[in-house]
Amino acid sequence: MTTFTETYFTMTETDAITYAKSTLSFFADDAELSCNEIGDGNLNYVFRLVDKGSGQSLIIKQAGPVARISDEFKVSPDRNRIEHDILKIQGALVPDYVPKVYHYDPIMNCTVMEDLSEYTILRKAFLSHQTFPHLADHLSTFLVNTLLSTSDLVLGHKEKKEQVKAFINPELCEITEDLVYTEPFYNCARNDVFEGTLPFVQKEIWGDGSLALETAKLKFQFLTKAQSLLHGDFHTGSIFVTKDRTKVIDPEFAFYGPAGYDIGNIIANLLFAYVNGDQTIEDPPAREQFTTYILTTIRDIIELFKEKFIEAFYDQVTEHVAQYPGFLEYYLAELIADTAAVAGLELSRRVIGLAPVADLTEIADPTKRATAEITCLRAAKVFIVNRNDFFHGDDFTRVIRENTCREAVQ
Amino acid sequence: MTTFTETYFTMTETDAITYAKSTLSFFADDAELSCNEIGDGNLNYVFRLVDKGSGQSLIIKQAGPVARISDEFKVSPDRNRIEHDILKIQGALVPDYVPKVYHYDPIMNCTVMEDLSEYTILRKAFLSHQTFPHLADHLSTFLVNTLLSTSDLVLGHKEKKEQVKAFINPELCEITEDLVYTEPFYNCARNDVFEGTLPFVQKEIWGDGSLALETAKLKFQFLTKAQSLLHGDFHTGSIFVTKDRTKVIDPEFAFYGPAGYDIGNIIANLLFAYVNGDQTIEDPPAREQFTTYILTTIRDIIELFKEKFIEAFYDQVTEHVAQYPGFLEYYLAELIADTAAVAGLELSRRVIGLAPVADLTEIADPTKRATAEITCLRAAKVFIVNRNDFFHGDDFTRVIRENTCREAVQ
Numbered sequence: 165m166t167t168f169t170e171t172y173f174t175m176t177e178t179d180a181i182t183y184a185k186s187t188l189s190f191f192a193d194d195a196e197l198s199c200n201e202i203g204d205g206n207l208n209y210v211f212r213l214v215d216k217g218s219g220q221s222l223i224i225k226q227a228g229p230v231a232r233i234s235d236e237f238k239v240s241p242d243r244n245r246i247e248h249d250i251l252k253i254q255g256a257l258v259p260d261y262v263p264k265v266y267h268y269d270p271i272m273n274c275t276v277m278e279d280l281s282e283y284t285i286l287r288k289a290f291l292s293h294q295t296f297p298h299l300a301d302h303l304s305t306f307l308v309n310t311l312l313s314t315s316d317l318v319l320g321h322k323e324k325k326e327q328v329k330a331f332i333n334p335e336l337c338e339i340t341e342d343l344v345y346t347e348p349f350y351n352c353a354r355n356d357v358f359e360g361t362l363p364f365v366q367k368e369i370w371g372d373g374s375l376a377l378e379t380a381k382l383k384f385q386f387l388t389k390a391q392s393l394l395h396g397d398f399h400t401g402s403i404f405v406t407k408d409r410t411k412v413i414d415p416e417f418a419f420y421g422p423a424g425y426d427i428g429n430i431i432a433n434l435l436f437a438y439v440n441g442d443q444t445i446e447d448p449p450a451r452e453q454f455t456t457y458i459l460t461t462i463r464d465i466i467e468l469f470k471e472k473f474i475e476a477f478y479d480q481v482t483e484h485v486a487q488y489p490g491f492l493e494y495y496l497a498e499l500i501a502d503t504a505a506v507a508g509l510e511l512s513r514r515v516i517g518l519a520p521v522a523d524l525t526e527i528a529d530p531t532k533r534a535t536a537e538i539t540c541l542r543a544a545k546v547f548i549v550n551r552n553d554f555f556h557g558d559d560f561t562r563v564i565r566e567n568t569c570r571e572a573v574q
Numbered sequence: 575m576t577t578f579t580e581t582y583f584t585m586t587e588t589d590a591i592t593y594a595k596s597t598l599s600f601f602a603d604d605a606e607l608s609c610n611e612i613g614d615g616n617l618n619y620v621f622r623l624v625d626k627g628s629g630q631s632l633i634i635k636q637a638g639p640v641a642r643i644s645d646e647f648k649v650s651p652d653r654n655r656i657e658h659d660i661l662k663i664q665g666a667l668v669p670d671y672v673p674k675v676y677h678y679d680p681i682m683n684c685t686v687m688e689d690l691s692e693y694t695i696l697r698k699a700f701l702s703h704q705t706f707p708h709l710a711d712h713l714s715t716f717l718v719n720t721l722l723s724t725s726d727l728v729l730g731h732k733e734k735k736e737q738v739k740a741f742i743n744p745e746l747c748e749i750t751e752d753l754v755y756t757e758p759f760y761n762c763a764r765n766d767v768f769e770g771t772l773p774f775v776q777k778e779i780w781g782d783g784s785l786a787l788e789t790a791k792l793k794f795q796f797l798t799k800a801q802s803l804l805h806g807d808f809h810t811g812s813i814f815v816t817k818d819r820t821k822v823i824d825p826e827f828a829f830y831g832p833a834g835y836d837i838g839n840i841i842a843n844l845l846f847a848y849v850n851g852d853q854t855i856e857d858p859p860a861r862e863q864f865t866t867y868i869l870t871t872i873r874d875i876i877e878l879f880k881e882k883f884i885e886a887f888y889d890q891v892t893e894h895v896a897q898y899p900g901f902l903e904y905y906l907a908e909l910i911a912d913t914a915a916v917a918g919l920e921l922s923r924r925v926i927g928l929a930p931v932a933d934l935t936e937i938a939d940p941t942k943r944a945t946a947e948i949t950c951l952r953a954a955k956v957f958i959v960n961r962n963d964f965f966h967g968d969d970f971t972r973v974i975r976e977n978t979c980r981e982a983v984q
Binding site for chain 2: 316321322324325326328329332333334335337338341345346349350373374376377379380381383384387388389390391484485486488489490491494495
């Protein structure tokens with residue numbers, strides 16, 4: 165008889181069924197369970213269990229002992245504890261936008277949660293150029309509620325410090341520090357640059373000392389600025405959607421960092437969808453419709469974020485000095501500048517670094533792929549170097565429009 | 575028989591003798607111990623034990639259950655654990671400049687350490703206008719070695735995060751957040767402003783909205799910027815001196831914060847000694863000699879800090895991106911700007927807030943006291959508002975000279 169109460173081991177699909185039957189009270193005693201491991205992420209095993217009779221289902225997400233992204237990253241299963249605790253916090257702040265959590269097991273390092281099988285991963289949906297009219301509204305609410313409520317603006321400073329301590333996340337932060345803030349900006353052996361994009365990268369990224377200096381400043385900001393409890397990996401692969409609903413998953417990278425990190429991340433990933441659509445949709449009206457949808461969503465995320473942030477600030481702020489005239493404007497301006505910078509970093513690292521995105525790699529035509537990637541990099545440089553010039557949603561979309569290439573420019 | 579192994583209680587002098595005899599192996603068995611409680615701080619009891627026969631002595635520093643500064647501050651005795659751990663870290667980084675630690679007791683919340691009775695508290699020595707020729711050299715070494723080695727420039731980022739976690743210090747940080755960053759800058763009931771200084775404070779500090787806004791930005795920097803493991807209370811009352819030696823004590827406020835915090839604190843406290851000398855030394859050459867010594871020390875601390883920091887940086891830096899051209903200059907410029915800002919905050923809070931300094935309160939003549947305090951506040955405003963203009967030691971001394979009042983200007 166398999167026991168789950170003594171030491172951790174990575175489960176098979178059969179183990180997951182045994183686990184559900186012996187440990188959880190979710191399914192009926194006579195449930196006829198089937199199980200599939202459906203994980204396509206890099207760090208975890210994801211088991212989907214379904215009761216054929218009732219149709220009830222759930223997910224068991226188990227942390228693997230080693231990050232699946234690469235054997236070079238050893239990541240302790242403590243990330244599963246962090247993920248569970250964050251889902252609980254987010255469940256209180258944004259219940260509509262996160263999966264329900266049923267159970268956490270610190271021995272098997274797994275979390276049992278709501279099955280979102282009727283949802284699609286947003287990155288995948290964007291690859292077939294679907295659009296989601298409520299996305300900007302949902303994501304801006306998620307961002308405001310999680311980033312404001314966990315900051316020193318609202319949370320008591322003692323309680324905030326206890327949260328900082330609880331979510332110190334050295335291993336997953338190291339992945340970000342290396343893959344986002346360091347390796348893309350020099351000719352690091354672990355980078356993986358597409359042939360057609362390489363000359364641009366060599367000249368305009370690795371050859372640009374002033375860009376490198378800005379990325380160094382931003383890395384130290386990431387290392388030191390404990391502003392808000394971040395999701396930490398807020399890209400289109402961490403978002404599940406239906407036409408009307410949105411769920412944010414996978415918060416295992418969570419930690420206290422610069423609030424702009426999450427917003428910049430999603431802006432960059434929307435831009436990957438934009439260049440994919442721009443290069444691969446043959447029909448001009450359909451192309452225009454999709455790329456306009458993406459740009460509108462980027463603009464709306466920034467504008468709705470600010471609008472909802474200001475409203476929530478006046479409603480919830482507890483810190484005396486934050487109420488001095490001019491402070492809110494200062495705080496938001498810095499937050500949006502950080503957003504622009506992180507968008508630039510994420511754009512760069514997905515083109516240059518170890519973990520590419522399907523939005524780019526699945527552009528089959530090599531010239532079109534290089535064109536898409538160079539568009540991303542041209543915008544990235546402006547986002548990083550001129551980050552303090554960004555404040556309005558239109559500032560972001562203008563830079564994207566201005567740097568969109570019709571064909572690869574070396 | 576008194577037992578020290580079960581529950582915490584605040585010791586009497588007699589208890590301290592019993593404690594030393596029963597718990598420590600420091601003194602000979604037949605030692606004839608005397609004990610005096612010599613604490614003049616706000617948070618702790620300090621017992622000095624002497625063996626009359628051998629002359630050997632030591633200090634037992636016990637955390638009180640409530641901060642002695644005011645019953646309004648409840649401070650947990652965990653600060654004693656922090657103090658002990660920090661003294662151990664500093665003992666490795668700057669052994670010449672901290673007391674030796676003999677023992678730590680987590681039940682009685684006390685640390686047993688080297689007796690520094692042959693030393694004088696620097697604030698007291700400055701009140702009699704003594705000078706210490708090696709002070710800038712010693713303090714700049716202390717600052718560089720503690721602030722650089724604990725930062726992300728040198729320390730591995732995972733290890734640094736574990737240190738951040740170990741030294742989260744919510745209660746003592748709250749004291750700083752309230753007394754340094756908040757209360758002095760509005761008409762808070764807990765402030766304690768000298769009558770002759772009050773009109774200046776009302777008009778030039780509480781009446782200055784742009785100053786208030788800058789202090790709010792700085793408070794959020796203090797709340798969020800985990801740059802270096804700070805001493806956290808680095809004023810002239812935390813420094814013991816002889817003509818040739820310097821010891822830094824009382825690191826119970828230690829936590830990861832902006833590196834400029836410690837440097838700015840000592841600069842401000844040197845300025846308190848300067849205005850005291852300037853107002854109370856009758857003999858012009860003696861006055862000139864003392865005030866020039868203080869200004870030279872301020873200049874030298876800044877210049878020696880930068881010089882030693884740059885040398886140690888090239889010797890010790892481990893972070894790849896910190897080695898990009900321009901980064902060290904950027905990092906130092908930001909650090910010195912933070913230093914100027916904190917000097918301004920400390921100058922303000924000691925004049926306006928709950929915890930004044932003897933350098934000011936012991937100026938007997940009311941006009942001279944107000945003149946000294948207004949000099950501090952005039953310089954403080956420049957330090958805070960124009961903090962980004964400071965980089966050289968002379969930038970600091972020039973502002974002090976330019977704002978030194980010969981008589982109170984309202």
